[in-house]
Amino acid sequence: MGTDPSIQAPFKPAQIDALLKWVDNNDRIYSSTLTRMCHIAARTAGMGDLSLRLSSKAFDQITASRSDAEIQVDDLQELARAIFCVSKSEAAAYFDKAIDIASKIGEEHLSRWTTFLELADAAYCSGGARSRTAYRLARIAELSYEHMARDKYMDWDRLVEGLVGLCPSSSLAILSRWRDREFGSAGELFPVAIYSLIDQGLLPKKAAAALSGTGTGWKRVSDIKAAIEAESDNNRKRSILRIAYRFLRIRRHETPPGANSRF
Numbered sequence: 152m153g154t155d156p157s158i159q160a161p162f163k164p165a166q167i168d169a170l171l172k173w174v175d176n177n178d179r180i181y182s183s184t185l186t187r188m189c190h191i192a193a194r195t196a197g198m199g200d201l202s203l204r205l206s207s208k209a210f211d212q213i214t215a216s217r218s219d220a221e222i223q224v225d226d227l228q229e230l231a232r233a234i235f236c237v238s239k240s241e242a243a244a245y246f247d248k249a250i251d252i253a254s255k256i257g258e259e260h261l262s263r264w265t266t267f268l269e270l271a272d273a274a275y276c277s278g279g280a281r282s283r284t285a286y287r288l289a290r291i292a293e294l295s296y297e298h299m300a301r302d303k304y305m306d307w308d309r310l311v312e313g314l315v316g317l318c319p320s321s322s323l324a325i326l327s328r329w330r331d332r333e334f335g336s337a338g339e340l341f342p343v344a345i346y347s348l349i350d351q352g353l354l355p356k357k358a359a360a361a362l363s364g365t366g367t368g369w370k371r372v373s374d375i376k377a378a379i380e381a382e383s384d385n386n387r388k389r390s391i392l393r394i395a396y397r398f399l400r401i402r403r404h405e406t407p408p409g410a411n412s413r414f
Contacts, residue, residue: 167201174208182216182226185209190233199237206234210245217334220298224249255298264295268306271313277351285317289325293334311340315347322347342368356381357391364398371399 174180186209192202213226227249235242271288292310299305314322322344330337345362348354357378363369375395379388
């Protein structure tokens with residue numbers, strides 16, 4: 152049941168403008184919050200126009216997000232329900248967008264993405280570098296993710312290993328770009344790239360121990376053992392132990408109380 156536009160709004164236009172300006176300037180107001188605000192405004196007498204303006208902002212944020220397709224579909228459906236009592240046409244537009252995204256999710260899309268990963272594996276050539284192909288695969292990954300039902304279907308580890316196989320140097324540049332663009336979990340993918348470079352003999356085993364302070368995803372104890380076994384010089388072994396132990400202590404110190412230790 153819609154609100155009566157003839158009923159005086161509980162807020163003055165200047166107050167509403169101030170609220171919307173605050174929303175625009177606050178990058179911590181997420182689409183779920185905007186949808187909830189829209190839902191409340193749509194069911195408050197005289198606030199129909201505000202609910203429409205909030206729904207537009209929520210829609211823009213949802214469609215521009217890096218969330219997987221299934222989450223986007225759910226968010227758009229929730230937004231359509233929030234605005235339905237104010238504008239059925241607006242709600243229908245949001246629902247149509249949800250259907251459009253959902254229609255692109257399916258076995259055919261997943262099969263196509265798997266084929267690209269297999270082609271990347273087949274294109275691997277030891278000692279070669281195909282930077283253009285690596286960047287094309289990265290771009291395909293970005294576009295494919297928009298229509299991936301769930302994050303796990305991306306097979307991130309295999310994707311990173313494929314990028315390293317195509318062009319080792321470009322793979323690190325691509326991960327850096329993804330981190331800047333907040334695409335995927337670049338911090339967790341960095342160790343995958345380093346391990347792949349080590350497996351290909353492009354980095355020494357001690358590289359993993361030396362870089363293990365950069366974030367999560369490292370097999371710290373195993374990395375220390377592998378680095379020491381590969382090193383013949385005793386002084387360097389001691390240096391590896393000192394550095395690795397420092398990272399272990401920092402990591403343990405940062406572990407929240409009650410959380411399970413990874414070591």
